[in-house]
Amino acid sequence: MMTFSIRHIFRYLLSCLFLVSVLISSPVMAADDSQSLQEVSQLLIDGDFDEKSRALSRLAETSHPRTSEILQLLSDSQLYYHKKEKQLYIITEYDKGKVAKDLAGNEQVITKKRDYKKVTLNNKMRGVINRIKAELGLNADNPQQREAAVRDLLKDITPDTVTTLKARFFIEESKKVREMINIALAINDLKSSDDVLLSNAIEQLDGSLEQESRSALMTFVSTTESPQLKKQAQIVLKGIEDKVQYYGWLETFYFGLSLGSVLVLAGIGLAITFGVMGVINMAHGELIMIGAYTTYVIQLLMPDHIEWSILVAIPAAFVVSGLVGIGIERGVIRFLYGRPLETLLATFGISLILQQAVRSVFSPLNRSVETPDWMSGLIQINPVFSLTLSRLYIILFCLIVFVALLLVLKKTALGLQVRAVSQNRAMARAMGIRSNRVDALTFGLGSGVAGIAGVALSQLTNVGPNMGQAYIIDSFMVVVFGGVGNLWGTLVAGLSLGVANKVLEPWAGAVLAKVLMLIFIILFIQKRPRGLFPQRGRAAEG
Amino acid sequence: MGLLNILKNDRGGQIMLGVLLVITILVPLLNLLVPESNPLHVPTYTVTLMGKYLTLALLAVAVDLVWGYLGILTLGHGAFFALGGYAMGMYLMRQIGDRGVYGNPELPDFMVFLNWQELPWFWQGFDQFWFAAIMIMLVPGVLAFVFGWLAFRSRVSGVYLSIITQAMTYALMLAFYRNEMGFGGNNGLTDFKDLLGFSLQEDSTRITLFVLSAVALAAGYLLCRHIMNSRLGRVCIAVRDSESRARFMGYRVENVKLWIFVISAMLAGIAGALYVPQVGIINPNEFSPINSIEIVVWVAVGGRATLYGAVIGALLINYAKTYFTAELPEIWLFALGGIFVLVTLLLPKGVTGFIDKLQQRKEAQA
Numbered sequence: 089m090m091t092f093s094i095r096h097i098f099r100y101l102l103s104c105l106f107l108v109s110v111l112i113s114s115p116v117m118a119a120d121d122s123q124s125l126q127e128v129s130q131l132l133i134d135g136d137f138d139e140k141s142r143a144l145s146r147l148a149e150t151s152h153p154r155t156s157e158i159l160q161l162l163s164d165s166q167l168y169y170h171k172k173e174k175q176l177y178i179i180t181e182y183d184k185g186k187v188a189k190d191l192a193g194n195e196q197v198i199t200k201k202r203d204y205k206k207v208t209l210n211n212k213m214r215g216v217i218n219r220i221k222a223e224l225g226l227n228a229d230n231p232q233q234r235e236a237a238v239r240d241l242l243k244d245i246t247p248d249t250v251t252t253l254k255a256r257f258f259i260e261e262s263k264k265v266r267e268m269i270n271i272a273l274a275i276n277d278l279k280s281s282d283d284v285l286l287s288n289a290i291e292q293l294d295g296s297l298e299q300e301s302r303s304a305l306m307t308f309v310s311t312t313e314s315p316q317l318k319k320q321a322q323i324v325l326k327g328i329e330d331k332v333q334y335y336g337w338l339e340t341f342y343f344g345l346s347l348g349s350v351l352v353l354a355g356i357g358l359a360i361t362f363g364v365m366g367v368i369n370m371a372h373g374e375l376i377m378i379g380a381y382t383t384y385v386i387q388l389l390m391p392d393h394i395e396w397s398i399l400v401a402i403p404a405a406f407v408v409s410g411l412v413g414i415g416i417e418r419g420v421i422r423f424l425y426g427r428p429l430e431t432l433l434a435t436f437g438i439s440l441i442l443q444q445a446v447r448s449v450f451s452p453l454n455r456s457v458e459t460p461d462w463m464s465g466l467i468q469i470n471p472v473f474s475l476t477l478s479r480l481y482i483i484l485f486c487l488i489v490f491v492a493l494l495l496v497l498k499k500t501a502l503g504l505q506v507r508a509v510s511q512n513r514a515m516a517r518a519m520g521i522r523s524n525r526v527d528a529l530t531f532g533l534g535s536g537v538a539g540i541a542g543v544a545l546s547q548l549t550n551v552g553p554n555m556g557q558a559y560i561i562d563s564f565m566v567v568v569f570g571g572v573g574n575l576w577g578t579l580v581a582g583l584s585l586g587v588a589n590k591v592l593e594p595w596a597g598a599v600l601a602k603v604l605m606l607i608f609i610i611l612f613i614q615k616r617p618r619g620l621f622p623q624r625g626r627a628a629e630g
Numbered sequence: 631m632g633l634l635n636i637l638k639n640d641r642g643g644q645i646m647l648g649v650l651l652v653i654t655i656l657v658p659l660l661n662l663l664v665p666e667s668n669p670l671h672v673p674t675y676t677v678t679l680m681g682k683y684l685t686l687a688l689l690a691v692a693v694d695l696v697w698g699y700l701g702i703l704t705l706g707h708g709a710f711f712a713l714g715g716y717a718m719g720m721y722l723m724r725q726i727g728d729r730g731v732y733g734n735p736e737l738p739d740f741m742v743f744l745n746w747q748e749l750p751w752f753w754q755g756f757d758q759f760w761f762a763a764i765m766i767m768l769v770p771g772v773l774a775f776v777f778g779w780l781a782f783r784s785r786v787s788g789v790y791l792s793i794i795t796q797a798m799t800y801a802l803m804l805a806f807y808r809n810e811m812g813f814g815g816n817n818g819l820t821d822f823k824d825l826l827g828f829s830l831q832e833d834s835t836r837i838t839l840f841v842l843s844a845v846a847l848a849a850g851y852l853l854c855r856h857i858m859n860s861r862l863g864r865v866c867i868a869v870r871d872s873e874s875r876a877r878f879m880g881y882r883v884e885n886v887k888l889w890i891f892v893i894s895a896m897l898a899g900i901a902g903a904l905y906v907p908q909v910g911i912i913n914p915n916e917f918s919p920i921n922s923i924e925i926v927v928w929v930a931v932g933g934r935a936t937l938y939g940a941v942i943g944a945l946l947i948n949y950a951k952t953y954f955t956a957e958l959p960e961i962w963l964f965a966l967g968g969i970f971v972l973v974t975l976l977l978p979k980g981v982t983g984f985i986d987k988l989q990q991r992k993e994a995q996a
């Protein structure tokens with residue numbers, strides 16, 4: 089508010105006058121909406137680019153109800169015209185036999201592709217379209233839309249937009265939108281030569297994270313001649329850059345956490361089968377893959393309810409992978425207890441069989457699993473920092489699975505039996521625990537969790553026969569790094585490996601970052617062969 | 631005399647080497663002297679294929695040395711094999727000279743393609759065969775030494791060791807896939823022309839490579855057998871069967887493990903170097919963990935801690951692989967996976983162990 093000078097107020101009064109004139113004239117124009125649309129259509133078909141731009145501006149000035157629709161069609165390049173009929177058509181798929189719709193809604197089938205021609209745009213016209221769209225947005229009912237509209241205007245502030253913005257400022261109720269308008273005006277004021285105005289503008293931009301504010305300040309710093317203002321601008325700029333860097337780190341950390349959650353999800357099933365039972369299950373990756381394919385099948389079964397499919401898939405994948413796991417345990421692993429190296433080989437054989445089975449049943453090609461709408465999108469915290477919803481869900485999901493598993497192991501009868509058998513099998517049997525049954529159920533539990541991880545992974549990567557192999561080594565790394573037999577170790581190891589990976593990535597590249605992580609773990613194992621959180625006591629001597 | 635001493639008490643080895651000798655003499659004769667129309671003629675393609683099998687058999691012997699006699703289940707021996715192969719591949723690339731697509735006498739094609747101006751330092755010297763030959767053994771040896779020195783000294787053993795050897799080969803695979811590494815990235819090294827001036831397309835070169843592979847296998851076998859007959863070999867078995875006890879008796883367990891591991895890695899490197907000119911390509915896929923696990927399966931199928939079992943296993947499985955991937959590609963992974971499971975469950979001592987058991991039963995009856 090205080091940034092407004094007398095000149096501003098004068099300009100504002102002028103713009104009010106303009107607005108009033110528009111308001112008065114619009115009812116007259118509205119009477120012949122269809123006529124003006126007809127005129128605009130003719131210009132769009134025959135006119136040159138300048139004429140087209142003017143036609144669009146006029147459409148906006150008359151606040152024609154279909155303005156935004158037509159603008160959208162133009163920028164999506166879906167607006168065509170018939171060469172002979174000289175009429176506009178909406179064509180979503182430009183091909184023979186597809187439908188063309190005129191503006192009144194009448195449809196006709198395209199018999200010759202050559203009859204229709206696209207309404208072409210040039211860059212200047214695109215600018216005009218964007219400006220009109222933004223100005224339309226400025227009058228939207230939703231304050232968030234208005235804020236977004238002002239943000240769009242920041243890219244290209246012209247005297248026209250300044251007038252519009254100032255007019256809006258006085259009737260705007262939302263504080264956020266007013267703040268944004270102030271930033272826009274301040275960016276504009278940086279071009280002026282009045283020292284007071286400049287100083288106020290710089291002050292206004294303090295802490296603004298918009299890309300445009302930053303670039304405007306940077307140009308100002310490099311062009312201004314007043315050393316005092318330059319210094320002020322530099323301080324503000326430094327503040328902004330520090331903040332941007334801070335949010336950059338926060339974002340890396342967030343990405344790292346989400347990658348770490350994937351690692352934890354992939355590894356936590358193994359933390360049970362390998363960590364608690366001591367079984368080297370090389371088919372673990374394939375159990376993840378089975379979970380992912382279960383998701384795919386569930387989506388095939390309920391194509392109309394994709395948004396619910398994930399929720400159905402989680403228990404389904406748990407059951408399917410769990411049953412396969414129990415089958416593996418009963419069929420093969422139980423004959424090999426106490427022979428870890430043989431177990432490794434046999435389960436690797438199983439993993440090959442499962443891979444080939446999936447290849448034969450579903451085809452060797454990757455399958456795509458749809459992401460429900462409620463999982464996509466993002467929460468924009470500020471212009472340089474946003475949380476992608478899918479990542480957020482992965483992190484939450486990982487924590488839920490972890491807590492659930494912890495509870496199962498610590499609070500249920502099965503958990504007690506599992507821990508008893510893993511610590512001292514003979515004594516547990518003597519106490520009346522059926523160790524065979526516990527083995528099968530534990531292995532089923534670990535495998536089921538792998539299946540759940542598969543549901544989560546199906547949302548992130550391609551579902552294919554090889555997806556399991558991609559995760560098996562990572563899973564083992566997480567479990568070994570965290571310390572075998574320790575769920576908390578797995579959580580800490582997975583999350584920290586994820587974050588470290590994302591921190592390394594910018595300067596090492598994705599592949600090299602991974603290589604470095606592997607080398608780090610190999611060296612780490614030398615130093616602490618039992619991981620971050622080794623098991624203590626007699627059980628650890630195994 | 632020395633040879634006979636080495637093979638004393640090793641009937642399996644005597645038979646295996648005898649058969650190998652017969653094949654090595656017979657196959658080139660059948661290829662060169664018997665006309666193509668004759669059903670006994672062995673086509674050059676088959677000779678090369680057999681040469682390839684023999685190098686893989688040498689690799690299996692190297693793995694049996696550490697797994698069978700030391701109890702180290704290595705899941706990363708494919709890395710040593712591939713490194714030896716890459717060293718040979720680098721020599722062969724330099725031999726191409728200006729006959730490449732871009733005709734650059736100094737740089738291999740893929741470097742010209744990547745717009746590199748000069749040869750990276752680690753490619754220097756590979757135009758000399760003697761240098762490449764040293765590197766073939768030195769590079770895998772040094773890697774095994776560093777890796778083993780770290781791992782054995784801090785007493786990483788059992789499954790943990792298996793997993794970090796797997797991580798090692800996985801990390802190398804990812805690294806070699808990068809173009810920036812300077813080893814041809816995805817495509818690896820290929821389009822080889824000649825070796826020591828002999829064209830790789832010539833039948834005579836191929837037969838020579840086959841014979842060399844057979845000789846290398848025999849030499850590698852004898853070396854391993856010699857080690858196992860020696861005092862060192864008996865310490866190895868002691869370490870395998872009871873590591874702590876061997877250590878308490880005063881043996882430096884980590885040194886024993888380290889030297890055997892390094893020797894085994896060098897053998898694997900030699901096998902890789904002989905493999906590459908016969909197959910004509912080396913790419914990062916050779917580093918993939920599944921390859922290393924497959925080697926272990928050859929040994930498991932043949933029978934651990936026999937050495938000749940490893941040879942038999944490698945030949946059996948690879949022949950089956952060639953057959954199945956050509957005739958029934960769908961079935962191959964089912965078959966391989968099934969072999970893994972069945973051998974571990976039903977034949978813990980492999981094919982040779984099974985044959986021994988049959989013989990013992992026969993003797994008992996007689």
